[in-house]
Amino acid sequence: xxxVYISYPFCAQKCTYCNFASGVFPKDLEPVYQWRLLxxxxxxxxxxxxxxxxxxxxxxxxxLLKDLKAVxxxxxxxxWREATMEASPxxxxxxxxxxxxxxxxxxxxxxxxxxxxxxxxxxxxKHTAKIVAADVALLKQQGIDDINVDLIAGLAEQTRESWExxxxxxxxxxxxxxxxYILEVDEESRLGKEVLLNGKRFGAPDVPSDDLQxxxxxxxVERLAVAGILRYEIxxxxxxxxxxxxxxxxxxxxxxxxxxxxxxxxxxxxxxxNVEDVKEYALGTAVSPKRELADPANxxxxxxxxxxxGVVAGSRFGKQISQLVGDGLLEWQGxxxxxxxxxxxxxxxxxxxxxxx
Ligand code: SF4
Numbered sequence: 001x002x003x004v005y006i007s008y009p010f011c012a013q014k015c016t017y018c019n020f021a022s023g024v025f026p027k028d029l030e031p032v033y034q035w036r037l038l039x040x041x042x043x044x045x046x047x048x049x050x051x052x053x054x055x056x057x058x059x060x061x062x063x064l065l066k067d068l069k070a071v072x073x074x075x076x077x078x079x080w081r082e083a084t085m086e087a088s089p090x091x092x093x094x095x096x097x098x099x100x101x102x103x104x105x106x107x108x109x110x111x112x113x114x115x116x117x118x119x120x121x122x123x124x125x126k127h128t129a130k131i132v133a134a135d136v137a138l139l140k141q142q143g144i145d146d147i148n149v150d151l152i153a154g155l156a157e158q159t160r161e162s163w164e165x166x167x168x169x170x171x172x173x174x175x176x177x178x179x180x181y182i183l184e185v186d187e188e189s190r191l192g193k194e195v196l197l198n199g200k201r202f203g204a205p206d207v208p209s210d211d212l213q214x215x216x217x218x219x220x221v222e223r224l225a226v227a228g229i230l231r232y233e234i235x236x237x238x239x240x241x242x243x244x245x246x247x248x249x250x251x252x253x254x255x256x257x258x259x260x261x262x263x264x265x266x267x268x269x270x271x272x273x274n275v276e277d278v279k280e281y282a283l284g285t286a287v288s289p290k291r292e293l294a295d296p297a298n299x300x301x302x303x304x305x306x307x308x309x310g311v312v313a314g315s316r317f318g319k320q321i322s323q324l325v326g327d328g329l330l331e332w333q334g335x336x337x338x339x340x341x342x343x344x345x346x347x348x349x350x351x352x353x354x355x356x357x
Pocket of ligand 1: 011022058088
């Protein structure tokens with residue numbers, strides 16, 4: 001059953017680590033974007049009814065309720081089995097959450113990243129651990145228990161002690177889903193660029209080493225497992241039956257359609273991606289996205305292997321799989337092959353083996 005992704009790329013601030021096509025844009029761009037988004041959805045010839053909706057970006061929790069309602073009303077199939085709102089801590093109110101519930105939103109993903117104030121400030125975010133606790137209490141009180149909390153291992157000034165503090169903070173919330181990302185260092189974020197240039201801004205000199213980040217990640221796997229929150233994808237952990245139904249579609253190569261700037265789509269055969277530039281998208285000046293023929297038999301290795309369940313191995317890549325099993329990076333479980341704990345830490349190197357052929 002397919003899913004729908006909708007991008008709302010507007011944010012109150014641009015976080016230093018963020019490498020998404022999102023940010024702070026002129027206020028008058030938003031109505032134009034809204035109009036173009038509705039037009040894109042209305043032009044869609046639906047060949048199926050969506051099972052899930054995911055509102056990402058960006059900070060869709062800032063979306064005006066009337067505008068969000070117009071967008072969700074144009075998506076068939078509601079109420080959906082799962083409809084997720086990505087939210088920044090501090091943007092929730094009882095009125096907003098009630099509005100979301102009325103529109104069919106039944107899951108909220110909070111971009112917390114850290115529970116330690118000086119680390120949060122370094123990212124450019126403004127919340128505190130207290131605000132996060134209040135947001136989670138509000139969601140539960142209004143009737144949304146399906147909550148995810150995002151954490152990042154590798155923020156500037158993070159130490160073993162402060163990482164334990166963030167894990168304590170996340171576990172104390174009693175939420176059924178956690179995402180733990182290792183900091184991505186690339187040219188697309190201000191912090192990433194600064195680290196690559198050995199610069200001093202955004203706390204770049206205080207970013208923990210790769211080894212320490214890997215240690216933080218493994219500590220998270222261990223502590224979450226003790227709480228029964230198990231890893232089901234490299235960065236995603238859930239109590240049994242609380243995995244994200246929408247996100248599983250990406251890794252299981254099921255179809256999804258994305259709307260808005262930079263949104264990706266896959267119809268089971270073709271992949272395409274909307275223009276990344278928010279202004280170009282809103283003004284409709286971009287050329288139509290180019291469709292590329294997908295190759296699920298290959299893609300399953302560098303997409304599906306992200307899952308703890310692994311993938312059913314096909315006839316291709318026998319040599320690479322044997323080699324990776326020999327190196328202790330992959331292991332067999334019946335007819336499925338999956339990453340070992342060491343393979344998870346070196347997953348990019350593993351995926352490279354399947355991309356190079
Ligand atoms: S991390 Fe989230 S809130 Fe921060 S700039 Fe990126 S999309 Fe916006």
